[in-house]
Amino acid sequence: MPELPDVQMCKEYFDATSLKKEIAGIDRCDRRLLNNISPRGLKSRLSGRSFSEMRRYGKYLFARFAGKGYLFLHFGMTGFLKAYRKEENAPAHIGIRIRFADNTFLAFSCCRRLGHIGITGTVEDFVRARQLGPDALTLTRNRTAFADRMGGRRGSTKGALMNQKIMAGIGNIYADEILFQAGLHPAKKVSELEEDQLHALADTAARILETAIQRRAGAKGWPARWLLPRREEGRSCPRCSDIIRRMKVSGRNGYFCPGHQKG
DNA sequence: TTCCATGTTCCGCA
């Protein structure tokens, strides 16, 4: 569940379950998921402290802990959080688990192990070091800034939307939805888009991200007229009843409707 | 068994 709206849901989940509780320790820790710290180091940085607030930037989550610094989390393709008390409620594939002093747990489950966790001093330093572009939710709300940042690109529109250095937060799933609703073919070159098309693309993207967050549409619960509920080759398009096709663009398989995504 | 998957990084080519 790892694109911007999903990560936003993880943030709210973390807020509701794991803030302001004393951390007793890290009792499960797969070092392959750790980015820049050892299991021992992570334990010593967090034990006895508590998380005071959460931030989301793109697909990353940052949990501020007393003392100084942030625990950052990235979910890869299959990561998610689960808070629980009883062992029988534990998720599968726990990569890292925080034990709180009140005998509850927060588990970071990561089946494919493509996620990672680490420590950073400030969010701004982290964003700079990774060369992340502006958060997609912020950038798409400003159509002029969006057009400036997208403009002049050589590659496909889909590739640009998914490029975390251009803007952070959009992945394969939501890029498909944005192009679907904007009526743009996934392979359309950014350089072929008119300015008003870029503006419309920004508006569409912002609306989709906001709607997904509002509806908490993590893995399902998307509106029926969206592509996502039927993102599969051979299904009928909810807009024009043409047939959904699959196409590889920028190295990822995507789905689109050839009937109304011609622009 | 084979293919596919919401992630990023790395390498080769224009």
Place this chain on the structure above:
DNA sequence: TTGCGGAACATGGA
């Protein structure tokens, strides 16, 4: 030199 796209990565489910 820069930026783009494809392959690689790890793992499990259909």
